[in-house]
Amino acid sequence: MNLQVINRELCVNTLNIDAVASSSLLLIGDANIIQLASTFDTPAESLIIGPFVPLTPKG
Secondary structure, eight states: OOOOOOOOOOOOOOOOOOOOOSSOOOOOSOOSOOOOOOOOOSOGGGOOOOOOOOOOOOO
């Protein structure tokens, strides 16, 4: 996949993140190369999902 991005001026004052995925990327700024890879070698029947732990805000 080829993706061409033309950057303009960017100003980030505040960033609020409510949740994250098990595989995620957050990028603010420039990057020449981004390489993402994933492997999954566990049989599907052995995967247990849950219970989810909620993220609480720091305070």
